[in-house]
Amino acid sequence: MNTKINTLAIIVxxxxxxxxxxxxxxxxxxxxxxxxxxxxxxxxxxxxxxNDGSQPVYIKSxxxxxxxxxxxxxxxxxxPGESGxxxxxxxxxxxxxxxxxxxxxxxxxxxxxxxVLTLRAIIPQAVELRPTFxxxxxxxxxxxxxxxxxxxxxxGAKNLKxxxxxxxxxxxxxxxxxxxxxxxxxxxDTSHAASSTLTxxxxxxxxxxxxxxxxxGPGTTSR
Amino acid sequence: xxxxxxxxxxxxxxxxxxPAVVQAVYMRNRLSWRQPATADEVSVQEAxxxxxxxxxxxxxxxxxxxxxxxxxxxxxSTDEWDNLLPAVLNSWSPxxxxxxxxxxxxxxxxxxxxxxxxxxxxxxxVFVLTxxxxxxxxxxx
Numbered sequence: 001m002n003t004k005i006n007t008l009a010i011i012v013x014x015x016x017x018x019x020x021x022x023x024x025x026x027x028x029x030x031x032x033x034x035x036x037x038x039x040x041x042x043x044x045x046x047x048x049x050x051n052d053g054s055q056p057v058y059i060k061s062x063x064x065x066x067x068x069x070x071x072x073x074x075x076x077x078x079x080p081g082e083s084g085x086x087x088x089x090x091x092x093x094x095x096x097x098x099x100x101x102x103x104x105x106x107x108x109x110x111x112x113x114x115x116v117l118t119l120r121a122i123i124p125q126a127v128e129l130r131p132t133f134x135x136x137x138x139x140x141x142x143x144x145x146x147x148x149x150x151x152x153x154x155x156g157a158k159n160l161k162x163x164x165x166x167x168x169x170x171x172x173x174x175x176x177x178x179x180x181x182x183x184x185x186x187x188x189d190t191s192h193a194a195s196s197t198l199t200x201x202x203x204x205x206x207x208x209x210x211x212x213x214x215x216x217g218p219g220t221t222s223r
Numbered sequence: 224x225x226x227x228x229x230x231x232x233x234x235x236x237x238x239x240x241x242p243a244v245v246q247a248v249y250m251r252n253r254l255s256w257r258q259p260a261t262a263d264e265v266s267v268q269e270a271x272x273x274x275x276x277x278x279x280x281x282x283x284x285x286x287x288x289x290x291x292x293x294x295x296x297x298x299x300s301t302d303e304w305d306n307l308l309p310a311v312l313n314s315w316s317p318x319x320x321x322x323x324x325x326x327x328x329x330x331x332x333x334x335x336x337x338x339x340x341x342x343x344x345x346x347x348x349v350f351v352l353t354x355x356x357x358x359x360x361x362x363x364x
Contacts, residue, residue: 066332067285
């Protein structure tokens with residue numbers, strides 16, 4: 001009886017540990033940094049893997065962190081010694097600056113049941129604004145506030161076009177250096193709440209960017 | 224005899240659990256989506272205590288926001304930044320504290336949204352919700 005129980009214990013332990021010891025999916029890299037050129041619409045990264053173990057590895061799911069990122073169809077079973085890749089495509093859309101998207105791969109490999117693959121894309125901006133928001137409080141002096149605008153060389157633009165969606169605000173553009181401008185925004189008065197979207201665009205066309213100007217009225221939190 | 228059998232059963236269970244325990248210890252940090260708390264983080268309890276001063280910002284994908292969100296939260300994801308930011312800025316006022324949250328699936332999004340609100344829009348009092356959407360949901364139970 002004792003011998004049987006001892007044998008059973010050993011078998012259970014061995015079975016539980018065996019798959020962990022034999023399955024081994026290795027990723028060449030789990031983070032990729034991309035630098036797409038201005039105007040590119042996609043950033044694509046391939047994550048390569050290799051099954052170093054002696055057991056097949058099943059990919060249970062591949063999940064992306066947002067709707068803007070898709071992955072190529074992937075193998076369901078990776079045989080021992082087999083290599084492959086998962087390609088992640090980030091659709092840039094209106095994104096700018098550093099974008100970090102992740103892909104979570106779940107497998108039946110007990111040693112690494114989930115691996116997070118990270119796609120870092122640094123999206124150049126044709127037009128860069130600082131800050132994108134200026135405001136005045138009710139009753140403040142209606143002094144201009146400055147938004148600094150930098151144009152990428154690639155735009156080839158020499159000037160800037162700024163329009164305000166509301167007549168309650170004015171915007172004056174001044175060149176302050178190579179491809180750099182200051183936009184002085186001012187409310188006509190600050191006696192009442194007002195807001196405006198400022199559309200800022202290189203004079204030769206191209207993708208516009210937006211800033212917001214507001215006169216903030218009192219009692220906003222009691223809405 | 225009975226005691227011996229019980230010992231054997233315990234031994235079997237311990238051995239069977241061993242790989243799981245080893246894996247849990249070894250993998251403990253691999254799956255975690257939480258990052259160490261930082262000064263710009265706020266707990267659900269504290270954010271709730273701010274009442275109407277808190278302005279909730281949902282950094283999850285639009286589909287998740289549409290399913291359910293913190294009452295009164297405004298959507299703001301980096302994917303739809305230009306379209307969604309004006310609504311946030313038009314609801315904002317200087318006394319408000321922005322609480323940005325995401326979820327397990329979009330763990331880095333709230334940090335990125337918070338960073339852009341601070342650095343690009345120049346807003347102050349921008350916080351990331353510790354534990355994200357899941358923490359808020361738990362607090363409602």
